[in-house]
Amino acid sequence: MRRFFIFQQSSGSSGEVASEDAFAFLDYLVFRRRVSASTQSLALNSMAFLFKHVLERELDVEQFTRAKRPARLPVVLSRDEVKRLLAEMSGMPALMAGLMCGAASSYS
Numbered sequence: 090m091r092r093f094f095i096f097q098q099s100s101g102s103s104g105e106v107a108s109e110d111a112f113a114f115l116d117y118l119v120f121r122r123r124v125s126a127s128t129q130s131l132a133l134n135s136m137a138f139l140f141k142h143v144l145e146r147e148l149d150v151e152q153f154t155r156a157k158r159p160a161r162l163p164v165v166l167s168r169d170e171v172k173r174l175l176a177e178m179s180g181m182p183a184l185m186a187g188l189m190c191g192a193a194s195s196y197s
Contacts (some may be wrong), residue, residue: 090135108148111136126159 118124140148
């Protein structure tokens with residue numbers, strides 16, 4: 090909220106907090122600061138709380154387009170890749186890697 094009020098003062102808007110100011114701040118975070126989707130979501134929820142519980146007004150969050158979270162695919166090794174990786178290891182690292190993989194004997 091502190092950053093929002095600093096943004097509002099620097100943008101030269103009136104002392105009255107309007108929903109347009111909130112959306113301008115959220116746009117600033119997304120397009121200028123390039124924050125993550127989770128940071129944007131946190132800021133939007135903070136704005137909604139400010140408007141509802143402090144200013145006792147509703148903020149129409151449906152007007153604002155939320156950033157999409159990037160799709161992340163899991164990185165998984167095939168059984169053959171795990172076998173080759175474990176075959177190249179020795180000593181304590183091999184033991185630890187084998188235990189993390191569910192015991193090296195299951196891949197042999």
